[in-house]
Amino acid sequence: MSVSVDNFLKNVYLLNQETGSPVTSSHLAGRLEISVAAVTDMARKLGAQGLLDYRPYKALTLMPAGKEVALKIVRKHRLWELFLYEVLKMDLMSVHEEAEKLEHHTSDDLMEHINRFLGHPDFDPHGDPIPGIGGRIPSEKGVVLLREIGEEEACIVAKLRYRNAETSEMYDRFGLKKGIRLKVVRMFPFDGSIEVEFPGGREVVLSEKLAQNIFCIKQ
């Protein structure tokens, strides 16, 4: 499997997970930062290999073999992220970019050494589940979007979705971290923004766009 193929399949998987909607060529092209034509090309090729269900003008769906490849790469990505963060003490902001490269050049054997070293973890430092070798995904019971928490209710941040360097920077700026306790003060239906209270009493308004990447567990 080449890097391009791996990345293609991985992003079909992730895009579908994150949006919950069918993956179109243009979505994927945007995410991979390549032309739509290049997506069509690759999709047809992977279709022929039985990795992708490709039918002209239809949404892209992973076939079982393709999903297996995707999950393996996601596993490697998330294990690397945790390793870089926990063991090498790298900045949470850099681990994504590093893992993005390493994931494609890591043998299964090396990955299992890292897995063992980490003690077979279930979640990466952003709170995302690490798929198992068999493809099983650790459950995130009770984890919901911040917007699902009612006003005046408290919650524990369980997952801060990585979008790009900017989101990470904003998390940092606000002091948002996995495990932190937040109280939802007010929701503003007008623009979907949410006011929360940090431990210590500091109150902050989070934009809808940012809040959509914040997951937590009701308390």
Next chain:
Amino acid sequence: MSVSVDNFLKNVYLLNQETGSPVTSSHLAGRLEISVAAVTDMARKLGAQGLLDYRPYKALTLMPAGKEVALKIVRKHRLWELFLYEVLKMDLMSVHEEAEKLEHHTSDDLMEHINRFLGHPDFDPHGDPIPGIGGRIPSEKGVVLLREIGEEEACIVAKLRYRNAETSEMYDRFGLKKGIRLKVVRMFPFDGSIEVEFPGGREVVLSEKLAQNIFCIKQ
């Protein structure tokens, strides 16, 4: 820098180090397992970029900028090898192949995190020196080829040069390891083979070809 460019420069450097003789296109082609024509192509390209001193029909020499690239890759390779061996407890036989891939996809920042984690080491698990960031190479004072040791003299193995999976397997088979004590029993000028005694009295004859990869320190 692409992987191919990195590998090209690295192997010009290593080939020159190991043989001590000028690096020809065919030598390099053999080592990189690509055609001689491909070497010429790349050499001309790197010449134009000021990385390599390329003149038709002449031996290949690194220019300062190219040597810098080469040393950086060698540094990354050897740091990774040590890390995989010491921290992740991987097999000495596999670390080379893994490092061969990782070295090209590791940022300077990540590398320094690993360097720090390892305590700024000077030698990799095969005993090869790890170039510093400035390109300084830790000295290997007193390290000589096994054949330089006189008969009836003892020495400590300092370095077992990695050639391929087979050499590693042979080291294993014989029980050759960095730090082990050997006594040279006899040298056979006929075929260059060397008879050595292991701790415990076991005596073994090593072929010239194998012995040429064994370095040690006189005792």
Next chain:
DNA sequence: TTTTTAGTTTAAGGTTGCTTAAAATCGCTT
């Protein structure tokens, strides 16, 4: 139903890094 338009596919072409095969050059031997 027809038209519009957003989205997708096809077509033609570029770059990188490789290949094989033919031509050129080097430098040694006689």
Next chain:
DNA sequence: AAGCGATTTTAAGCAACCTTAAACTAAAAA
């Protein structure tokens, strides 16, 4: 000094992955 064998370069071409631009489709709007 000329020729020969070994090495290197040039030439032509291929596969992967990408591009832009033109042609096409599908599904919503008129």
